[in-house]
Structure formats: C-alpha cells, structure tokens
Amino acid sequence: MASFKIEGGHKLSGTITPQGAKNEVLQILCAVLLTPEKVVVNNVPDIIDVNKLIFILGELGVKVEKLTSNSYAFQADEINLKYLESVDFKRDGSSLRGSIMIVGPLLARFGKGYIPRPGGDKIGRRRLDTHFEGFIRLGAKFRYNKEEHFYGVEADELQGTEMLLDEASVTGTANILMASVLAKGTTKIYNAACEPYIQQLCKMLNSMGAKISGVGSNLLTIKGVEHLGGCEHTVLPDMIEIGSWIGVAVMTRSELTIKDVSWENLGQIPNVFRKLGITLEKKGDDIYIPKQESYQIQNYIDGSVLTVADAPWPGFTPDLLSIVLVIATQAKGTVLIHQKMFESRLFFVDKLIDMGAKVILCDPHRATVIGMNFESSLKATKMTSPDIRAGISLLIAALSAKGTSIINNIEQIDRGYENIEARLKSIGAKIERIND
Known part of the structure; x- marks a missing residue:
C-alpha cells in the first residue's frame, strides 16, 4: 500500500492540462x-x-x-x-x-x-x-x-x-x-x-x-x-479534475492556468466557485486563476448563509462537494454544504477537524464550515484516503497545511487521477510517493 508525503505551505505556479473524463x-x-x-x-x-x-x-x-x-x-x-x-x-x-x-x-x-x-x-x-x-x-x-x-x-x-x-x-x-x-x-x-x-x-x-x-x-x-x-x-476533459485543480490553486494561494477545459460543459462549476469568492477568468478555452490571498463567501441577497448542494445536471456535481468543503475552510465567511446523494461522503471531515478546520457535521448529509480566512492555517497530520474525492480533498488540504503530512491508501486517489504527484511537482508542489 502506497502513501503520499506532502510538505505543505508552498506557493505553486504554472499550467495544467486536465485528463480525460x-x-x-x-x-x-x-x-x-x-x-x-x-x-x-x-x-x-x-x-x-x-x-x-x-x-x-x-x-x-x-x-x-x-x-x-x-x-x-x-x-x-x-x-x-x-x-x-x-x-x-x-x-x-x-x-x-x-x-x-x-x-x-x-x-x-x-x-x-x-x-x-x-x-x-x-x-x-x-x-x-x-x-x-x-x-x-x-x-x-x-x-x-x-x-x-x-x-x-x-x-x-x-x-x-x-x-x-x-x-x-x-x-x-x-x-x-x-x-x-x-x-x-x-x-x-x-x-x-x-x-x-x-x-x-x-x-x-x-x-x-x-x-x-x-x-x-x-x-x-x-x-x-x-x-x-x-x-x-x-473524451471530454474531466470537469471533476478541473475543479480539483481550482482547489489546489486557491488553497495554496497560487497562480494557475488550466488549459482546454471545455467551458461550455462546465455547467454550474464556475458559478459555485465564484460564490465562494474565488476569481476565475475565462481566457479562450482556459481557466486562469490569479493568486488570491483572501476570498469571501457570498451570502444570499437577504443576508442568510450560502448553501452549496448537489443536484442532477445542470445542478452542481456531487463529486466536487468535498473540494468545495476544503476550500471553504480557509474562506472568509460561513457556508452550509448539503450532500444529498450519498450519506457517507462527508465523513472525511473528521480528518479536516484534526487539521484545525472549523467544521460542524450536522448529520450524514450536511456540514457547516466556518472559514478561517487563512488567519489560522491547517496543521499537517497523518491520514487515510477513504475514497477518490475525499482523497484528493485531503491532498489539497495537505498542500495548504504547514508541515509534512502523510496520506495513506492513495490507491483511492490513483483510481481517478492520472500521475497526480508528477503533475503537482511540475507546478512546484513538494510531494513524494512512498511505496510500503
């Protein structure tokens, strides 16, 4: 069983081309x-x-x-x-x-x-x-x-x-x-x-x-x-991987360009990230994410707390709610994450809480995230990847955290992400695969 060793807290930069969906x-x-x-x-x-x-x-x-x-x-x-x-x-x-x-x-x-x-x-x-x-x-x-x-x-x-x-x-x-x-x-x-x-x-x-x-x-x-x-x-570019690279850029406060994303097939994804306060620029068929030291979650017009929920297309994909949850831990503001489709997908938040995130797991389907606005960074820790999407979310959290984190059971991440450590290294990440 292999593991990732991640030295977090480093700024990244460069260009990434998403894999096939x-x-x-x-x-x-x-x-x-x-x-x-x-x-x-x-x-x-x-x-x-x-x-x-x-x-x-x-x-x-x-x-x-x-x-x-x-x-x-x-x-x-x-x-x-x-x-x-x-x-x-x-x-x-x-x-x-x-x-x-x-x-x-x-x-x-x-x-x-x-x-x-x-x-x-x-x-x-x-x-x-x-x-x-x-x-x-x-x-x-x-x-x-x-x-x-x-x-x-x-x-x-x-x-x-x-x-x-x-x-x-x-x-x-x-x-x-x-x-x-x-x-x-x-x-x-x-x-x-x-x-x-x-x-x-x-x-x-x-x-x-x-x-x-x-x-x-x-x-x-x-x-x-x-x-x-x-x-x-x-095959189209993978919209879930595109959302994951947005998460990498935001959580490491880095500048990143994601190439050839097929904008017309992204649906609600750009809008949801923008509601979290994230700046995304459309350059041709690319997404450009500038370096952002802070991002503020938008409330609804009446001032109530934003809810991000999954729904069948053209609603927001459930596969990106884990990424949104991690991003929200360092936003300014509060958001309710409502995972309607799968009752076990939010159970990885205990690992984020161990890292210092302020998350309240309301029930198997809902979690409230109180963002820390990077005033208190996540702490490095040792954790295990329970599934593909939670695994990449924990990897993103580890890239943001100060210190060295270990993620076990990374075969779960390999199930959905092609050559992820080499691609992260190409934009400056400090990550190493350890084969037990």
Whole structure:
C-alpha cells in the first residue's frame, strides 16, 4: 500500500492540462461492445479504474490496441461470453463499479448480460434498481443469485418501450440507452440524466449509426437499429479534475492556468466557485486563476448563509462537494454544504477537524464550515484516503497545511487521477510517493 508525503505551505505556479473524463470514458469503453467494427477512443486517462475496465474488455475477447499513451483502438468481433460466468469475472467485475455498464451493450447485442455486485467508493448506498428495472421494461428477464451476489438479464429480443426512471441516474441512463439502441421499435426514456457525459455517449452512438434524439434533455427518444458500425471518439476533459485543480490553486494561494477545459460543459462549476469568492477568468478555452490571498463567501441577497448542494445536471456535481468543503475552510465567511446523494461522503471531515478546520457535521448529509480566512492555517497530520474525492480533498488540504503530512491508501486517489504527484511537482508542489 502506497502513501503520499506532502510538505505543505508552498506557493505553486504554472499550467495544467486536465485528463480525460473518468465518468465519460467508463461509458464509452462499454459502448465498444455494441459493434464488431473497430472503435478508436482518444483522451483516455491512465488511471486505475479505466485500466481495470480495459482489462475486463480484453478478457471478454475485445481486441485492444494502444495507439498512443492516451488513445486506444477496440474491436469486439470475437466476444468470449463464457468469461461472464467464470470465477475470474466474478473477481474482476466486483472490483469496479463502472463494470455494471457492460450489461446493457451485452444484453442488446448478445441477448444476455451478467455482473457481480460491483465495487467502487464506499460513500453510501448506491443501488442498481434503475438499471435492471429499465432492462426489464425492455423485455429482459432478471435473475439474482443472493449467495454469490451475481446479477443477470436475458432476452431473445428487446422491444422498445416508454419508461420513467425513478432517479436521473447517469450510469443507469447510459446502460439503458446502450441496451435500447439495438432494440426493436422506439424507446422513450423520461427523467434521463443529461450530463455532458451522457450527451457525449449519445453523440458517439449516433456516429455509429444509432438514432437518438433529445440529446441534452431529460427525454431521450431512441429508434432501434439492426446494427452499429465503428467510429472515432474523443473524451471530454474531466470537469471533476478541473475543479480539483481550482482547489489546489486557491488553497495554496497560487497562480494557475488550466488549459482546454471545455467551458461550455462546465455547467454550474464556475458559478459555485465564484460564490465562494474565488476569481476565475475565462481566457479562450482556459481557466486562469490569479493568486488570491483572501476570498469571501457570498451570502444570499437577504443576508442568510450560502448553501452549496448537489443536484442532477445542470445542478452542481456531487463529486466536487468535498473540494468545495476544503476550500471553504480557509474562506472568509460561513457556508452550509448539503450532500444529498450519498450519506457517507462527508465523513472525511473528521480528518479536516484534526487539521484545525472549523467544521460542524450536522448529520450524514450536511456540514457547516466556518472559514478561517487563512488567519489560522491547517496543521499537517497523518491520514487515510477513504475514497477518490475525499482523497484528493485531503491532498489539497495537505498542500495548504504547514508541515509534512502523510496520506495513506492513495490507491483511492490513483483510481481517478492520472500521475497526480508528477503533475503537482511540475507546478512546484513538494510531494513524494512512498511505496510500503
């Protein structure tokens, strides 16, 4: 198990280019199973979760060719369906939550899809009902082995239908969408997620020959086609990583430029950071963050305390609430963080309190942060990363803190952030990876 050793309190400067979007690429890679033709995917981040999915695709029989450090060619013309019922798959699939999205494409193309109960971050209840209820609506039969925690769906033919999703699940929408493109007839998905990642998946599928309309809205209409062809697709920059670099700049009071951020796909992110008092400048498609010695949280017009809450797109992404919480510890003012979606994601605040932050954990979903305006800096400490987003938030806190901090279990950070220590070093951070 590896650790990071961080010497905090140093000013940083320079330019960072964000990696490809983790949450998009996991969907895109599953979509290659829908066609026997070659699919090229560019801007693929070199991170643990993505590499695990590429490995699973290879074990399924997908031909994988690495074209450059971040580009791959995939061809799913000789799929080994027996792997789905193997002990190896039960082990491999259970280690990655994103593996759930292979079920829709396999069901659409081969009439069956199986998955062990997937892993991922331990951030609270993350149910799969939306996925399987959608497959059942399309005509699939569902089975579940309680002893082995193994899910399966099978169908001789999927039939288009209308469905209202019980929640606007991004992965659920993606999975049902991929199952629908080869179904017979027309499918309408109401309350569909409409994040940029879903829009990108729709654009990719349409370029392969699918007929999807309503892209960008919460009503997707899919006219089934008999087959899909190959394509080339480029993954968007990762909006969560962009928000993380904003956090790095702000907490270290540094000047930083984030390149090629795809401003039109950032949604509420710039606005939320500005409400925290942070100066962000749009320069072309870049974000420029000037050195800021202080930033003040805006109250509402009536003077009441600002609340930052997550919501389905175009609301604020839950994946950045941990970053916002850390930034708020050194702001001037008070903010209420309301994490609606996951009941365990705020439990890392005890580590920030150990560092000297003034945070009141009201309940599993809400925390009040009283900013210290850099008048009392965070103290270095030893801590453990519980999940990807809490891990990067603790790393940002450590970069701000005076003294040397140790973060254990950094494999959690590696799951979502490509080569993070080298990129931090390139802008002046004092960070070292220690392999136990």
